[in-house]
Amino acid sequence: MAQTPKNIAIIGSGLVGSLLAIYLRKLGHSVTVFDRRPDIRTIKFSGRSINLAMSNRGWRSLQKVGLEGKIKEIGIPLDKRAMHVNDKPVYFQKYGKEGEAIWSISRGILNKRMIDLAEAEGTEFRFNEKVWDVDLPEAKIYTGETEKSEWKEYQYDIIFGCDGAFSRVRHKMQRRSRFDYSQDFIDVGYKELTIPANEDGTHKLDKNSFHIWPRGAFMLIAMPNIDGSFTCTLFLPFEGNVSFESIKTEEDARAFFKEYFPNVRKEIENLTKDFFQNPTSAMVTMKCYPWTYWNKVALVGDSAHAIVPFYGQGMNAGFEDIYVLQELMEKYGDDWESIFSEYQKQRKPNADAIAELSYRNFVEMSSKTADPKFLLQKKIEKHFAAKHPEKWIPVYSRVTFSDRPYAEALAIGDQQEKIMKEVMKLPNIDDKWDSKEVEDKILRLLKDSK
């Protein structure tokens, strides 16, 4: 159903804001994007965010507006994990089936490219313009130098809040009655570090792998960039025995890297320099409801559902919001009230599901990867899935390589977990984990759970 062109403001020129601008321009709307920060294309990127892993949902949303090819140019496909476990040679774990991969993309480069593309579609960008207040029922926004300076008033038909986890638009909605909201920080922080390219511009580690150094309560990961470097992220508790708090001097940092990450020892000077230069960031799960105000205002992406990054789905979930919005615009045309109300009803359970899955992955990574029972269970699941790929699709694949709802992946994952709990109770499971008996047991439990 065609839409009457509207005058639309988007707050936030990040990935979600600029993709939404492209979608709305293609539908014929006027679009102005406000951002309190300067144009990211004009500044050196701060490096304060984990590299992105674009997967199925992200690609589908880009494809819809013909951008998949342009973005693949700046990404590197990763078809496997490279596990750097202490005292073992590096080993690899395929992510999915042949041809399935996640893509490593630098957030900064992607954001610049997306803004270029949105501009080419006719979006107006107003950088360095800070939105301080939003009149929700009237769809007005107020901008100015500071919270207390003179403000400029803008009138729109519709406002989208794409201004991230600390959204000003949501902040305004939050002050209304009956607005549910929560923010929960985890006790682990992160810091970005860099492994530079070889002198000839090649990568120092396998380029098509997502590198992980799991160390129990903390871990290091690395994702390749197209310039030959790797962006590493160190996840480490804020406080405690081995923590951001406990590493005070360059000597401490060097000793830390040397002890726990011996196979990156050549990089220690770089890592140590970065450690003290780069900020330590916190991670939060943010949930809220409702996401929309009447037919006037809607939150999209992190402003509606910020999640911890351990499933690599933050941006993918935000892009999928836009995909769903577009489906509903096609369905409901000018009935923005129905578009917004359906949008939040459809997306909220899925946003909650990926928040839960991401948090569980954090718990799993920090406390279970050393548990032999857990590792055995994973081994049995993998063994069974290989034999019965149509009967046992792992949750990771459902989240990463499909576009079925996150809520469905969570529900099926819980069902699989229940089955595995029964399986793990079998006597001598350690010895017979790959036996016919175990296989039959799983098959029977699967049948019973239908």
Added chain:
Amino acid sequence: MAQTPKNIAIIGSGLVGSLLAIYLRKLGHSVTVFDRRPDIRTIKFSGRSINLAMSNRGWRSLQKVGLEGKIKEIGIPLDKRAMHVNDKPVYFQKYGKEGEAIWSISRGILNKRMIDLAEAEGTEFRFNEKVWDVDLPEAKIYTGETEKSEWKEYQYDIIFGCDGAFSRVRHKMQRRSRFDYSQDFIDVGYKELTIPANEDGTHKLDKNSFHIWPRGAFMLIAMPNIDGSFTCTLFLPFEGNVSFESIKTEEDARAFFKEYFPNVRKEIENLTKDFFQNPTSAMVTMKCYPWTYWNKVALVGDSAHAIVPFYGQGMNAGFEDIYVLQELMEKYGDDWESIFSEYQKQRKPNADAIAELSYRNFVEMSSKTADPKFLLQKKIEKHFAAKHPEKWIPVYSRVTFSDRPYAEALAIGDQQEKIMKEVMKLPNIDDKWDSKEVEDKILRLLKDSK
């Protein structure tokens, strides 16, 4: 341990703010209380809050500063519930043992009295002065006409945020990293209604009872005032079949009261008038952490832990915060860092526990009071508690008539619930609920759970 006098600001002149002022004055501190609203002693009370039920924890906190007697003057003891169940004569349920009662007190009258008392102790009150910003590390506050007007700056040694569920002080803390926060509204709203006194000033219903008209998804309660009137609170879903939304006209309201509350039919005109005159309010559970900032700022009462009112513990919990603060001030003297850090550590689990208990009471009232299984369980518990009062103290008594931690009441309540679940599984429990067999079973389960 004596304390060096400090210059202290309290934001909020409500019950918690004024009691805290009295405590701090008695310890020799200078105290200024800011409130954005006018002096409650100069205005007709808005009536926008449930009447209070002062119980053990509240009284203990008043006693400590010698105020118990002065406040009992304006309260009425309620030693029982009066249940107005449809098609049954009114019946009464004793709250506790002989002499145990909760006290009905009008929030407005109590607040006026508390401000008088705080002023008599030498507290400075600055009404109509709106705090817009707080500098947490410097303990400065900024006040002014509007958020955008010229602001006045005040410097203090310590700031207490006693500014309720929508606290400005907490709002400032919330913008810091690693501050956990949640607000969850329930789908039921409330409205205050009044039953006036008889012409001779006496009460129209039994004066020493807490009156309840349970109706499944909604209910009416009434608490006596010293002027002979009753303050009623109607709890009703916002939306749905019988809801605030569905009652649109005076005719609707009259029909509603007539159908569901036949024994207050003489009051229908009054109730109907109030229904359209008084606001409908929402109820929220608000949690956050941390509650303090270094040795500079602390949240006390609803600003730190707002709860739904179904246990009658909101004010009692806030007063208990103050009692605990005072104990810690005695212990740690001028070491305000330890006072604040111990305060939040001690109180947080208890605040979470009373939030949970209050929410459960809401669920119980709205969905379980009609369930015969639930009523039978309650009957068995009561029967057993009467026979073994030292072995089975109901959660309600632990919360209301003791000063043991809320968290303990919750834990023991969960244990009792587990035991009762087993008991309810006994075959033919309906017939033998008061048998020796059931009694012995409970005794055995109690012993096993030690």
